[in-house]
Amino acid sequence: MHFPAVITSEEQLDDVMSQPPPELIELMKKLDGDIMILGIGGKMGSTLGQEAVRAVQAAGVKKTVYGVSRFSDAATREKLEKLGLKTIACDLLERDAIAKLPLIPNIVFMAGRKFGTSDSEALTWAMNTVVPSNVGHHFQKSRIVAFSSGNVYGDVHVYSGGATEEVPPNPDGEYAQSVLGRERVFAYYCQKNNTPTALIRLNYAIDLRYGVLYEIAKQINAGEPVDVTTGHVNVIWQGDANTQALLALQHCTVPANIINCTGPETLSIRYAATELGRLLQKKVVFKGAEGERVLLNNASKAARLYGYPRVSMRQMFEWTAEWVKAGGRSLNKPTHFEVRDGKF
16 A cells, blocks of 8 residues: 655545545455444544545445544544545434444444543543443444453553553543443443444544654653653554554454554664654753553554555654644644553
């Protein structure tokens, strides 16, 4: 698949991120029924929805892709409709509202809450456990791909290769605990109702408007020091994360199938900053010292299922540096990858 050397606009960015690979197009040819994306209003939802629509079109099949959200922003809903999705406004916290949703065979669950947890823990727990309960109850006969987070593992040693799916969860802080709660609720309905399910433990997705590399590049460009206390991370291009989530519709099982979704490398923050500084032609100043334990996921299972991500780390460095140099827009949604105490 051909990718441009430079991405110069948000329209081009969304186009690049939503290009469906051949294996996704083939899946759409054999996948039974329509697709519904719950919580499509988040930062990943629109490009995942767009990729699903483009894969359906390329497959030459008749299949509707639904996008469900509260849609407090009318512009988001209008954009999705123009992309070819059929949108439905729904508050997923309300079971009566969910009960009115059509019973679609293929569900991608993207709803959840992370930031602001430290100020309103009750709402975070409701979004991350009550909503999955509502969804699991209503979509008993569907297959469900539900986004989760690598935060459920807790820290591992930097030389461990990252936590595999067999590592027992050890969530640090209420956000991570509530995400594990989300998983447990989906796992319960999976076994209770024989609902094939896949749980996607993601960290961290990269878009040029947000993400670990964007945050580091922005600091360097502004002459700010880069903190390496959290010295290593995993990242994956958002387009690849979207593709893996859609392909997971063919890997839903009972009991629920857990799949880590991230890049194959353990990325050094010091190395990333050095490379971004070189591309930005800016001096890099560091602060702090790397610790021995960090949040890392092992993506070897995903690599076996899907192959390696299409977009390399080198490509992400180059795209990010050019985007920041050109003053590209930010979503103002920091990852807080450097947070060490689990408080978001």
